[in-house]
Amino acid sequence: MSGAELANLVNIAAVQAAVSGETSISLERLEWAKDRIIMGVERKSAVLTEESKKLTAYHEAGHAVVAIRTPGAMPVHKATIVPRGNALGMVTQLPDKDETSITKKQLMARLDVCMGGRVAEELIFGKDEVTTGALSDLQQATRLATYMVGEVGLSSLVGPVHVDSMSKGGRRNTEALVDKEVVQLLRDSHARVTKLLTKHTTDLHVLSAEMLSKETLTGAEIKELLGLAGGVKDSGKDLGKAKKDAGASKKSSEKVGDAIQGDKENVGAKDNESEKENETLPDAETASEPDVVPAGILEPVEERANAKVGV
Numbered sequence: 001m002s003g004a005e006l007a008n009l010v011n012i013a014a015v016q017a018a019v020s021g022e023t024s025i026s027l028e029r030l031e032w033a034k035d036r037i038i039m040g041v042e043r044k045s046a047v048l049t050e051e052s053k054k055l056t057a058y059h060e061a062g063h064a065v066v067a068i069r070t071p072g073a074m075p076v077h078k079a080t081i082v083p084r085g086n087a088l089g090m091v092t093q094l095p096d097k098d099e100t101s102i103t104k105k106q107l108m109a110r111l112d113v114c115m116g117g118r119v120a121e122e123l124i125f126g127k128d129e130v131t132t133g134a135l136s137d138l139q140q141a142t143r144l145a146t147y148m149v150g151e152v153g154l155s156s157l158v159g160p161v162h163v164d165s166m167s168k169g170g171r172r173n174t175e176a177l178v179d180k181e182v183v184q185l186l187r188d189s190h191a192r193v194t195k196l197l198t199k200h201t202t203d204l205h206v207l208s209a210e211m212l213s214k215e216t217l218t219g220a221e222i223k224e225l226l227g228l229a230g231g232v233k234d235s236g237k238d239l240g241k242a243k244k245d246a247g248a249s250k251k252s253s254e255k256v257g258d259a260i261q262g263d264k265e266n267v268g269a270k271d272n273e274s275e276k277e278n279e280t281l282p283d284a285e286t287a288s289e290p291d292v293v294p295a296g297i298l299e300p301v302e303e304r305a306n307a308k309v310g311v
Contacts, residue, residue, distance in 0.1 A: 009033045035078065038092055040085030048088070055121065056081045056089040057208035059133055062120025063091040063113055064222055065203045066193055072109035076219035081211050088133065104154050107144065111189040112196075114141035119193045120204055145185040146178070155181045 013025050013033035022029070048056075064079045074093035081089040093113070118134035153160035158177050166174060197204060203226050210225055211217060223229045 005037075009037060012036060038094075039078070039080070039090060040087070043083040043085070046083040046088075048083070052088070053081060053212060054208070055125070055131065056133070057211045058120050058124045058204060059117040060089045060091050061204050061207040061211060062116035062118075062193075062197060063137075064116075064207060065120075065200055065226075066116035066196060067091065067093060067109075067113045068219075068223065068226065068228060069196060069200060069203075070109045070112050072103070072105040073113055074106075074110075076222060078216060078218055079207075079211065079222060080216040082215050087136070104148075107148055107154065108189070111141055111144055111185065112193050114138070114144070115186075115189050115193040116197070119190065119197050123194070123197055123201065124204065141186060141189070142182065145182040148185065149181045150178050155185075157181045157184075 009030065010025065010033070013029040016032055017023075017025050017029045020029075060079050060081060064076055067073045067076050074095050077092045077094040079089075079091040084090060091113075114137045117137055118130065121130045121134070149155040149158055150161075150163040153162065155178075158174060158181055161174065163171055163174050163178055206225060207217075207222065217225070220229070
C-alpha cells in the first residue's frame with residue numbers, strides 16, 4: 001500500500017473504534033478496515049434464502065479449494081458468504097511477498113481459481129443448474145487469458161508476440177489465432193479444475209458446511225479444516241521419525257556390542273585351549289609353534305564394530 005492508502009486504512013479503523021467507544025485502534029479494527037477496503041462494504045440488509053446461501057457457499061468453496069490446492073496460486077486471505085458490494089460472497093487472496101513479475105505458472109493458477117466457482121456448481125448441482133454467479137469470474141478469466149496470449153507472448157500457437165504492436169494487417173491475421181488460443185486456455189483450465197474438484201469433492205462439502213455455519217473463514221482456518229496445516233503435522237512426523245531412528249540406532253548398537261562380546265569370548269576360549277595344550281605337551285615347542293591367537297586379531301573385530309556403529 002502507498003502512504004495515502006495506509007492513511008485511509010488507519011482513518012477508517014479510527015472511525016470504527018470511535019463508534020464502538022474505544023480509545024485506541026486495535027489490530028482487530030485495522031483488519032476490519034482492510035477487509036472493508038479490499039472486499040467492500042457488508043450488505044447487512046440483504047435477505048438471502050437458504051438455497052441461495054447454500055449455492056454461494058459451494059461456489060466460494062470451489063474457489064478456495066482450487067486456490068489452496070493449486071501450486072503457484074496466491075494464499076487465501078478470507079472466504080465469506082456475507083454479501084459485499086455487488087457480490088453475494090467472495091474469496092480474497094493476498095500475496096505473501098512483494099511481486100515484481102509474474103510467472104506463467106502463477107497466471108495459470110489464477111485462471112484455475114477463477115474457474116473454481118463455476119465448476120463447483122456443475123459438480124454439486126449439475127450442469128443444468130449452474131447460475132449466472134460466475135459472470136465476473138469468466139470476465140476476469142477471459143481478460144487474463146487474452147493478456148497472456150496477446151500481450152506477454154505466453155502462447156505456443158501465437159508465439160512471443162505483442163499483438164497491439166503489430167501492423168494493422170498483421171493484427172487482422174493474428175486476431176483469429178488469439179481468440180482461438182484464449183478459448184483453448186479457458187477450456188483447458190476448466191478441465192483441470194474439474195479433475196481437481198472431482199478428486200476433492202469431500203473438501204467442497206466440508207468447507208461449504210463450515211461457511212454456512214460461520215459465514216466467514218480465514219485462510220488459516222480453511223487449511224486447518226481441510227487438514228492442510230502442514231507445519232504441525234510435518235513436525236510431528238519428523239519427531240516420530242527421529243524417535244524411530246533413535247530406537248533403531250540403539251538396537252543396532254546393542255547388536256554390535258553383543259557381536260564384540262561374542263568375538264572376545266571366542267578369542268579367550270582359544271587362548272585357554274592353547275594354554276592347556278602347551279601344559280600337556282611341553283616338548284611340542286621344539287617341533288612346531290604353539291596354536292596361539294596371532295597378535296592383532298582383536299583389531300579387525302574392533303574395526304568391524306566401529307564400522308557398524310558409524311565411528
